[in-house]
Amino acid sequence: MVSKTQNAKLDAKKTLEVVEEQFQTLQILNEVGEVVNEAAMPDLTDEQLQELMRRMVYSRILDQRSISLNRQGRLGFYAPTAGQEASQLASQFALEKEDFILPGYRDVPQIIWHGLPLYQAFLWSRGHFEGGQIPDGVNIAIPQIIIGAQYVQTAGVALGMKKRGAKSVAITYTGDGGTSQGDFYEGINFAGAYKAPAIFIVQNNRFAISTPVDKQSAAKTLAQKAVAAGIPGVQVDGMDPLAVYAAVHEARERALNGEGPTLIETLTYRYGPHTMAGDDPTRYRTADLDNEWEKKDPLVRFRKFLEKKGLWTEEKENEVIEQAKEDIKEAIKKADAAPKQKVTDLMSIMYEEMPQNLKEQYEIYKEKESK
Numbered sequence: 045m046v047s048k049t050q051n052a053k054l055d056a057k058k059t060l061e062v063v064e065e066q067f068q069t070l071q072i073l074n075e076v077g078e079v080v081n082e083a084a085m086p087d088l089t090d091e092q093l094q095e096l097m098r099r100m101v102y103s104r105i106l107d108q109r110s111i112s113l114n115r116q117g118r119l120g121f122y123a124p125t126a127g128q129e130a131s132q133l134a135s136q137f138a139l140e141k142e143d144f145i146l147p148g149y150r151d152v153p154q155i156i157w158h159g160l161p162l163y164q165a166f167l168w169s170r171g172h173f174e175g176g177q178i179p180d181g182v183n184i185a186i187p188q189i190i191i192g193a194q195y196v197q198t199a200g201v202a203l204g205m206k207k208r209g210a211k212s213v214a215i216t217y218t219g220d221g222g223t224s225q226g227d228f229y230e231g232i233n234f235a236g237a238y239k240a241p242a243i244f245i246v247q248n249n250r251f252a253i254s255t256p257v258d259k260q261s262a263a264k265t266l267a268q269k270a271v272a273a274g275i276p277g278v279q280v281d282g283m284d285p286l287a288v289y290a291a292v293h294e295a296r297e298r299a300l301n302g303e304g305p306t307l308i309e310t311l312t313y314r315y316g317p318h319t320m321a322g323d324d325p326t327r328y329r330t331a332d333l334d335n336e337w338e339k340k341d342p343l344v345r346f347r348k349f350l351e352k353k354g355l356w357t358e359e360k361e362n363e364v365i366e367q368a369k370e371d372i373k374e375a376i377k378k379a380d381a382a383p384k385q386k387v388t389d390l391m392s393i394m395y396e397e398m399p400q401n402l403k404e405q406y407e408i409y410k411e412k413e414s415k
Contacts, residue, residue, distance in 0.1 A: 064265065064268060067264070069279050069280065069281055069311060070084060070278060071281040071287050072286040072287045073285075073287070073349055074345075075283075075345060076345070077344075077347070077348030077349035077351075078349075079349075081287075084287070085286065085290075086286060086290040088289070090355055094350070094355055094356065094360075096134060096137050096346075097346055097356055098364050099133045099157055100285065100342065100343055100346065101365065101368070103125065103153040104126055104129060105368035105372070106125075106368060107125045107153075107316075108126070109369070113376065115320070120171055121149070121319065121320075122319065122320045123150040123318065123320075124150075125153055125314070126314070126316055127283075127314050127315040127316075127337065127342070128150070128249060128282070128312045130282060130285040130288050130312070130345075131282040131283075131310040131312045132151060132153050132154050132247075134285035134286070134289040134292070135215070135217075135288050135292045135310075136154040136158060137157075138289050138292035138293040139158070139213075139215065139292075139296070141158075142211070142212040143213050144183040144185075144201050144212065144213075144214045145183065145214075145215055146184075146185045146188065146194040146198045146201065146215070147185065147187045147188065147194070148216075148217050148222070149319075150219070150314075152165050152187060155182075155184040158182065159181070159182035159184070160178065160184060161179070162371060162375035163375040163376070165375075167379050172379075173385060174382055185197065191218070191219075191222050191227075192218055192225030192227035192231075194217070194218065194227075195222070195225075195230070195231030195232065198215070198231060198235070198242050199230075199235040199238075201214040202214040202305070203235070203238055203240045206238070206239070212300075213242065214242050215243040215292075216244055218245075218246055219246070219248070219249060220248040220249065220250065220252055220260065221253065221255065223260070223261065223266050224260050228269075229269075232244055232273040232307055233272075233273045235275070235304070236304060236305055237274075239305075240304065241299035241305070243292060243295045243308065246266050246267075248266055248310060248312065249313050251328065254318075254323075254327065256328075267307060267309035269307065273307070276307070277307045277309070278295070278307070278309070279308075279309045280308060280310050280311065281310075282310030282312030282342075283311070283312060283337075283340040284342070285342055285346050286349075291308050313337035315337070315338070347361070386409075386413050388413060391405070
């Protein structure tokens with residue numbers, strides 16, 4: 045005979061299974077660039093498709109060059125992005141200029157395409173204050189180092205937009221590890237409660253530094269964490285730029301229609317280390333796993349799709365590669381030419397009105413710097 049307690053446990057398990065079954069992965073392009081979900085195909089012109097590919101190729105070169113510059117000691121902190129181009133750039137491509145991006149530390153490509161000059165991205169990596177002086181009209185925050193903190197900030201920015209009646213959204217990114225942080229839950233819960241126009245993206249690249257996702261959460265998907273906040277959750281093939289674009293575009297429309305935020309999980313992979321600060325992915329990832337995900341490369345997939353449509357050629361790609369190399373060369377020169385950062389610079393820009401104790405220290409450092 046089954047007890048009431050046993051029945052309750054069985055019912056709870058069945059309920060969980062029903063919930064988890066709702067989160068099926070959205071995919072439009074398969075690994076060989078074939079359309080497998082025509083109904084979900086976004087309405088993009090040939091020119092827009094080419095531009096999205098251009099940005100992805102450009103950013104792959106930027107990643108390669110940034111790694112080299114880091115190894116040469118010409119950049120500071122750097123988190124590689126290769127493999128996540130579809131997740132990052134197709135999501136940004138679905139935005140408008142007035143939308144606000146609150147990035148994590150790996151999300152530099154999005155804010156560059158949203159308007160941050162490349163040389164300033166290099167200065168941010170070096171810890172130079174000029175890298176954080178965002179130009180007027182560029183709606184971004186500087187990349188957040190604290191894991192998940194940008195989720196709370198995004199809820200606040202989105203609520204501010206709603207109060208002003210702005211026709212814009214706030215979008216943020218974190219990795220799978222970020223969903224284990226309290227700020228993640230606070231952010232999606234607050235935004236959901238007030239129907240703030242926010243888009244929360246979780247880039248599930250399988251490892252939070254070295255911790256596999258199944259060691260972080262018992263949840264079958266990270267998208268289902270949206271259920272507790274009462275908001276929609278979507279899981280997307282993060283190596284498929286068209287699927288990512290479609291999901292973010294729909295989430296933006298929902299937000300602008302007053303329907304509140306959306307949580308989007310993109311299934312993706314970083315081909316390099318977590319950061320260039322000594323991480324060795326061979327210690328926690330197998331060669332077989334790397335090979336499996338290399339076959340899903342978003343650039344290869346999208347390239348095949350465009351080539352079949354007659355929209356992309358090797359010549360076009362080489363032009364983008366050469367342009368990226370030239371732009372990077374000029375940007376690093378400009379970053380090198382920035383005035384050397386002084387202690388007094390940091391003290392003077394930190395406060396609108398400097399506290400008295402810092403004023404005294406400021407005078408001491410100013411005298412030292414003048415010698």
